[in-house]
Amino acid sequence: MEFDINSNISFIQERINDLEKITEKENPYTRLVFSKEFYDGRSWLRDQYTSLDLSISTDEVGNLIGLLKTNKKNKQLVIIGSHIDTVPSGGRYDGIAGVVSALCVINHIKKNDIDLPFNLAVYDYLGEELNDWGTSCIGSRGLAGVINEEILSRKNTAGLVLKEEIDKIGGNSKLLNKPLPVIKNILACLELHIEQGKVLEDRKIEIGVVRSIPSISRFSVTVKGQAGHSGTILMNQRSDALVTASEIISFVNKSALKLSQKSNQHFVATIGKINVHPNSAAIIPGFVEMTIDLRATSQNSKEEFLNILNKKISLLNDTSSCNVKIKDLAFAPYVEMDKDLIYLFQKSANSLGLSNTIMDSGAGHDTAQLSRVVPAGMIFIPCKDGLSHCPEEYAKVSDISKGTAVLWEMVQNLARKKIEADI
Amino acid sequence: MEFDINSNISFIQERINDLEKITEKENPYTRLVFSKEFYDGRSWLRDQYTSLDLSISTDEVGNLIGLLKTNKKNKQLVIIGSHIDTVPSGGRYDGIAGVVSALCVINHIKKNDIDLPFNLAVYDYLGEELNDWGTSCIGSRGLAGVINEEILSRKNTAGLVLKEEIDKIGGNSKLLNKPLPVIKNILACLELHIEQGKVLEDRKIEIGVVRSIPSISRFSVTVKGQAGHSGTILMNQRSDALVTASEIISFVNKSALKLSQKSNQHFVATIGKINVHPNSAAIIPGFVEMTIDLRATSQNSKEEFLNILNKKISLLNDTSSCNVKIKDLAFAPYVEMDKDLIYLFQKSANSLGLSNTIMDSGAGHDTAQLSRVVPAGMIFIPCKDGLSHCPEEYAKVSDISKGTAVLWEMVQNLARKKIEADI
Numbered sequence: 001m002e003f004d005i006n007s008n009i010s011f012i013q014e015r016i017n018d019l020e021k022i023t024e025k026e027n028p029y030t031r032l033v034f035s036k037e038f039y040d041g042r043s044w045l046r047d048q049y050t051s052l053d054l055s056i057s058t059d060e061v062g063n064l065i066g067l068l069k070t071n072k073k074n075k076q077l078v079i080i081g082s083h084i085d086t087v088p089s090g091g092r093y094d095g096i097a098g099v100v101s102a103l104c105v106i107n108h109i110k111k112n113d114i115d116l117p118f119n120l121a122v123y124d125y126l127g128e129e130l131n132d133w134g135t136s137c138i139g140s141r142g143l144a145g146v147i148n149e150e151i152l153s154r155k156n157t158a159g160l161v162l163k164e165e166i167d168k169i170g171g172n173s174k175l176l177n178k179p180l181p182v183i184k185n186i187l188a189c190l191e192l193h194i195e196q197g198k199v200l201e202d203r204k205i206e207i208g209v210v211r212s213i214p215s216i217s218r219f220s221v222t223v224k225g226q227a228g229h230s231g232t233i234l235m236n237q238r239s240d241a242l243v244t245a246s247e248i249i250s251f252v253n254k255s256a257l258k259l260s261q262k263s264n265q266h267f268v269a270t271i272g273k274i275n276v277h278p279n280s281a282a283i284i285p286g287f288v289e290m291t292i293d294l295r296a297t298s299q300n301s302k303e304e305f306l307n308i309l310n311k312k313i314s315l316l317n318d319t320s321s322c323n324v325k326i327k328d329l330a331f332a333p334y335v336e337m338d339k340d341l342i343y344l345f346q347k348s349a350n351s352l353g354l355s356n357t358i359m360d361s362g363a364g365h366d367t368a369q370l371s372r373v374v375p376a377g378m379i380f381i382p383c384k385d386g387l388s389h390c391p392e393e394y395a396k397v398s399d400i401s402k403g404t405a406v407l408w409e410m411v412q413n414l415a416r417k418k419i420e421a422d423i
Numbered sequence: 424m425e426f427d428i429n430s431n432i433s434f435i436q437e438r439i440n441d442l443e444k445i446t447e448k449e450n451p452y453t454r455l456v457f458s459k460e461f462y463d464g465r466s467w468l469r470d471q472y473t474s475l476d477l478s479i480s481t482d483e484v485g486n487l488i489g490l491l492k493t494n495k496k497n498k499q500l501v502i503i504g505s506h507i508d509t510v511p512s513g514g515r516y517d518g519i520a521g522v523v524s525a526l527c528v529i530n531h532i533k534k535n536d537i538d539l540p541f542n543l544a545v546y547d548y549l550g551e552e553l554n555d556w557g558t559s560c561i562g563s564r565g566l567a568g569v570i571n572e573e574i575l576s577r578k579n580t581a582g583l584v585l586k587e588e589i590d591k592i593g594g595n596s597k598l599l600n601k602p603l604p605v606i607k608n609i610l611a612c613l614e615l616h617i618e619q620g621k622v623l624e625d626r627k628i629e630i631g632v633v634r635s636i637p638s639i640s641r642f643s644v645t646v647k648g649q650a651g652h653s654g655t656i657l658m659n660q661r662s663d664a665l666v667t668a669s670e671i672i673s674f675v676n677k678s679a680l681k682l683s684q685k686s687n688q689h690f691v692a693t694i695g696k697i698n699v700h701p702n703s704a705a706i707i708p709g710f711v712e713m714t715i716d717l718r719a720t721s722q723n724s725k726e727e728f729l730n731i732l733n734k735k736i737s738l739l740n741d742t743s744s745c746n747v748k749i750k751d752l753a754f755a756p757y758v759e760m761d762k763d764l765i766y767l768f769q770k771s772a773n774s775l776g777l778s779n780t781i782m783d784s785g786a787g788h789d790t791a792q793l794s795r796v797v798p799a800g801m802i803f804i805p806c807k808d809g810l811s812h813c814p815e816e817y818a819k820v821s822d823i824s825k826g827t828a829v830l831w832e833m834v835q836n837l838a839r840k841k842i843e844a845d846i
Binding site for chain 1: 510511512513552553557559618619620621637639641649650651652653654655656657658659660663665666668669670672673676679680683684690691692693694695696697698699700701702703704705706707708709714716718784785786787809810811812813815
C-alpha cells in the first residue's frame, strides 16, 4: 500500500503542534522527563494510542508502548520509537518527529487495514535527554539492560531518586538488572530523527542513513576555592573558584578545537552546565561545579584529550590556590548500526526515489543503546541550520513525511523478509 | 555611667544566637531582604525594641526604627544603625553585630536610667547587601535621598518591583525623591561593623576608626552566542557564550591583580555572579549574564581598568562570534567619614584604653551613603581570617562588646559636646 507523502503532512503537523503546546510556558519548549509537562505529554500520547486502537502498556523501565498486534501467530516485534522529552528550552522536533512519524505509520496501516507478519510497536523511550540525574536514554538503557543500580539510586537536585520516579510512572525498577524479556522477540528497532547537524541541509540530501554513533562521555569537574567579601579580600589573597573554572573552560574549548582539526574526525567537547556557589555579585565564588560533555568517534583522540586535561588539572592544583577534581559521570560507547538494516534503509529510500547518504551521527540516541543487544537502525532527516536543543530548532514537516515514508517502506521490507524466512 | 565590657557579653551573644536561627534552613546564614526570613528577623527586632521600651516606627524607605526619646525639649537625633539582612550563605556578624551593639547601648542607658540631651535611635537600615534588584544600601540611600526612580522601578528575577516591596514593608516609596525630613535633625550617624578584612586581626588592634570607603561600581556584562546541540555542532562552527565569558572572567581577574599591585591602593574587581542559559550539559551555552563588582579608592585606577576592559570587549566583538555588551548597574562614590567624628571615635577608644587605628574600608556600608548628607562615622572590630559574606564569618563577642563600649563612650562624648554647645 503506497504511502502518500503529501497527504500525511497534516497528520504530522497537527501532532507536532499539539506537543508544542505542552511546555513550561515561560521556557519553551521544555518538557523535562518526570515533570508535570512530561506527564501531560504522556497523557496526550495515550490518547493518540487509544484513537489508533493500540494496546497501551508501560514496561519495567517506564517506556510507554502502543502495540499493534498481528493476527498471525507470531510474537516477534518491530519497534519504531523515539522520545517526547526535551532538554530545557529545547526544540519541537528532537525525538518528537520520531514518535509522530511512528504514529503516522500506524495510522497508514490502520487506514489500509494491513495485517503484518509481526507485532509493531510505537515506543516513547523514557527520558532520552540528559537530565538532572546526570544520565540520559533511561528507557533504552533499561530495555537493553545497561542501566545500573548506582544510576538508579541517584538523587536529582530536588532530592528525587531516579528509580522511585521510574516506579511512579508505571515501571518496576527492581527488574532492571538485566535486559527486559521482550528483547528476545525484537526483530528490529527503527528510529527517525532530525539530524541536529548541517550535513543533509548543506548537501541537499533527503535521508541520512546512520552508520555509527560516537562515544559520549560526561565528567563532573569541581573547583573548590574560598568564598569571601568581594570588597575586602585583596586580589592576591583570593581563591576564586570561578577564575580557576574559567581557565578550564577555555582550555577544554581550545584543546577540543585543536583535536577536531587534527584528527579530521568527529570530536567535540562542551561545558554546557556550570553551577557557581554562592553566585552573588558581592561574594568571591567559593565553589564551582561543571559538566564536560565529550563525543568522539576515535578512542585515541578521546584518550589524548583526557590526558592533556588531567595534566592541566594537576598543574592548576599545584599552581592555583583552588582544588580541582574530575570524575566520571556517564559513558555510552561508540556503536555501529546493524549492517542489514543500513542496507534495507538505503534500499527503502532508493525505491521511493529519495536522495540519501550514509553518515555518522553527531548526537547520541536511544538506538545507540539498543544496538548493543538487538538489530537497530536509524535515519536522519534535515533540520534548519543544524540548530537543535534550542527553541529555534526546526524541520520541515514535508521532510518528516518523506522520512516516514522510508519507515513504512522499511516495515514492508522487513515484512517481506520475514515472510520469505518463514516459508 | 561606665559600660562593663565583660558583663555585656551575654546580652550580645544571646541576640547573635537568636538571629543566627532566623535563616534559610538549607542555606545558612541567609536572610535576604524582603524574604520570609527577613520579615521574621524584623519581627524579632520589633520584640527587642518593645522589650527596651522604644517607640517603634518604619520610615518612608522601610528602615525599622526603635526610638529612645529625650526628656529634654530637643528634636536632635543620634542614630546607631546597621542591618540585619545578609547575602546568600552569608554570615552571622556582618551588619548584625552593629544592630545588636546598638541594642546593647540602649539597654545600658535604660538600666542606668540615663537621660540624654538628644533622641537616640536604633536603625535597621533596609537591605544593605547587594540584592536581586542589582542595588544595595536601600535604606541608607533612601534616607540620604540618593535612590532614584529607575532603581525603585526595577523588577527582580521573580518579577517583584522594588518600590512595591518597600511599600509592603511599611515604607512610602512616593516620598523618596529627596532626603527624608528627619535628616535635618540628625546630629550624627554611628555604626559598628566587623572589618571583613585582616588588618585588625593581623596587627592585633581592637578598634579600627574608618577614614574612607572606596567607590563601588557594578556592571552587567552580557554575552550572546548561539545555543545548539553539544554533539552535532562542530568545534569551529560554535558561538559558545560561556567560552567567551570565560575569557572575560580571566581578563578581569588578571587586570585587577595587576592594577592593585601597581597602584598600591585598594583596588579589587570580582565576577561573583554568572547566569548561563540554558545551563544544560548537552547544550552549547547561548547566553551568559555576569556582574562585575569593582571597588577603588583611586578614580584613575578605575578609569584605567574600564578603559582596558572596554578595549577587550571590542576585541571580542570583532574576533569572536559572540556579542558582548557591558552596562552600568549601580554606583556609590568614594566618601570620607566626618573628621570630627573620626577624632571623637579615637578619643573614645583611647579613654577606654583600647588599641585603635585609622583605616580605609574595603567594603561599602550604609554609613558611606549617609556621610553624603549628614555627619557620619564608623568603627570596625576584628573578624577571623578576614572572612565575610560566607558561613565561616566569625567575630569574638568580646570584641563586639569592646566596640559597643566605644559606641557608648561616643554617645557620651556627643552628649557632652551638645550640652557644652547649648550652654
